[in-house]
Amino acid sequence: MSKTNVRAPQPFWKQWGLIKAFGERDLKSKFNGTALGWLWSLVVPLASLGIYTLIFGGLFQMQPPGIASRHEGVGVFAIWLFAGLTVWGFFQNSINAGINGLLGSGGLLQKVYFPAYSPVLGSCMAVGVQSLIEMGILLVVLLFLTNIGWTWLLIPFFLVLLTVFTGAVSVMLAIWNVHVRDLAHLVGVILNLMFYATPIIYNPSIIPETVFGLPARTIIEAMPVAEFIGLFRSLVYELNPGSIGTWLAALAWTVLALLGAVWVTRRWGSDLGERI
Numbered sequence: 472m473s474k475t476n477v478r479a480p481q482p483f484w485k486q487w488g489l490i491k492a493f494g495e496r497d498l499k500s501k502f503n504g505t506a507l508g509w510l511w512s513l514v515v516p517l518a519s520l521g522i523y524t525l526i527f528g529g530l531f532q533m534q535p536p537g538i539a540s541r542h543e544g545v546g547v548f549a550i551w552l553f554a555g556l557t558v559w560g561f562f563q564n565s566i567n568a569g570i571n572g573l574l575g576s577g578g579l580l581q582k583v584y585f586p587a588y589s590p591v592l593g594s595c596m597a598v599g600v601q602s603l604i605e606m607g608i609l610l611v612v613l614l615f616l617t618n619i620g621w622t623w624l625l626i627p628f629f630l631v632l633l634t635v636f637t638g639a640v641s642v643m644l645a646i647w648n649v650h651v652r653d654l655a656h657l658v659g660v661i662l663n664l665m666f667y668a669t670p671i672i673y674n675p676s677i678i679p680e681t682v683f684g685l686p687a688r689t690i691i692e693a694m695p696v697a698e699f700i701g702l703f704r705s706l707v708y709e710l711n712p713g714s715i716g717t718w719l720a721a722l723a724w725t726v727l728a729l730l731g732a733v734w735v736t737r738r739w740g741s742d743l744g745e746r747i
Contacts, residue, residue, distance in 0.1 A: 486585075486589055489585055489586075489589045490592045490593045490596065491596070492593070493572065493576070493589055493592075493593025493594065493596075494592075494593040494594070494595075494596035494597045494600075495593075495597075496593070497568070497594050497596075497597035498597045498600060501597065513604065513605070513608070516556060516557075516560060516605055519556065520552060520553050520556060523552055523556070523672050524548060524552060550612060550613065550708065551704065552671070552672060553609050554609060554700075554703055554707060554708050555670070555671040555672070555700045555703075555704065557605045557606050557703075558633065558696070558699055558700045558703050559666065559669065559671050559696065559700065560602060560605070561598060561599060561602035561633070561637060562633075562637050562640075562696055562699075563662050563666070564598045564602075565594070565595040565598045565599070565637045565638070565641050566637075566640060566641050566644055566662065567658075567659075567662075568594035568595065568597065568598050568641075569590075569594050569638075569642065569644065569645045570591075570641075570644060570645045570648050570655050570658070571594070572590040572591055572593060572594030572645070573587060573590050573645040573646070573648075573649065573743075573747075574645075574648070574649070574747060576590040576747075577743075577747030580743060580747060581745075581747070586736070586740070587642075587645070587646050587649075587740040587741075587743050588642045588732070588736055588740065591638075591641050591645045591646075592638050592641075592642065594641075595634075595637060595638050595641050609707065610623070610707065613707060613708070618708070618710065619710075620710035622705070622706045622707070622710050622712050623706065623707065625706050625712060626706055626707065629699075629702060629703060629706060629721075632699070632722060632725045633699050633703075633721075635725050635728070635729055636695070636699070636721075636725040636729075638732075639725070639728035639729045639731065639732035640728050640732075642732040642735065642736060643728075643731055643732050644658055646735050646736060646739050646740045646743070647735065647739065649739075649743050649746050649747055650739060650746065665694075665696065668691065668694070669691070669694055669696050669697045669700065670691065670692070670697055671700060675688060675691060675701075693720070695728075698717060698720045698721050698724060699721055699724075701713075701717065702717050702721055705717070
């Protein structure tokens with residue numbers, strides 16, 4: 472029999488120290504032994520940005536909205552694209568890191584009890600540090616272009632919604648993956664499909680209003696990650712506070728994901744040490 476030491480679960484806020492410890496562990500091990508170290512956290516996203524900008528901004532001449540009607544061209548497309556990639560990168564990398572973080576903590580979980588969401592959220596926190604660096608670079612560039620407005624004050628509220636939503640989705644998928652190991656592979660396929668379905672590398676205005684009688688553009692723009700990306704671009708790029716409907720949609724997705732994470736944790740998140 473397993474010798475797992477089970478103790479009564481504690482409230483979420485009392486687990487913050489444990490979550491932080493898992494996050495610090497991931498941060499220390501992420502680039503350990505590499506020559507460039509933390510520079511890799513910038514090299515990879517910037518390389519992806521350059522490739523997508525060259526292909527879609529240069530080759531296909533994709534046109535984003537102009538910044539305050541004063542700038543245009545491939546350089547502005549790169550900024551617009553980077554805003555979307557920053558949000559998407561945090562979402563995608565948090566899910567992958569959360570799944571691996573829980574599986575990688577199996578040996579420890581077999582010896583001592585801790586909530587299944589702790590290593591998952593710790594991994595998300597480590598990814599969040601990298602995403603904040605990318606976001607900082609984006610804001611510096613926009614500041615250099617004098618594209619700054621009062622809407623930047625709404626960024627912290629946006630980040631709270633995005634972080635809770637992403638963390639909740641990561642917890643659900645990580646716990647389910649312990650029970651159904653094929654899920655991680657399926658998630659990888661779905662994330663690839665979502666990347667191209669979500670308006671990240673293309674302007675949603677190019678989507679037809681209807682396809683086969685269905686409101687295609689409305690469906691695409693109503694996808695949860697699309698809502699967050701559109702809202703973030705509105706705040707930092709277009710200097711628009713976003714519509715009340717967009718904020719309510721982001722809030723609704725966040726609450727729905729949080730309720731789902733709580734339910735999944737209570738229903739399937741206990742005694743995982745025996746399954747990992």
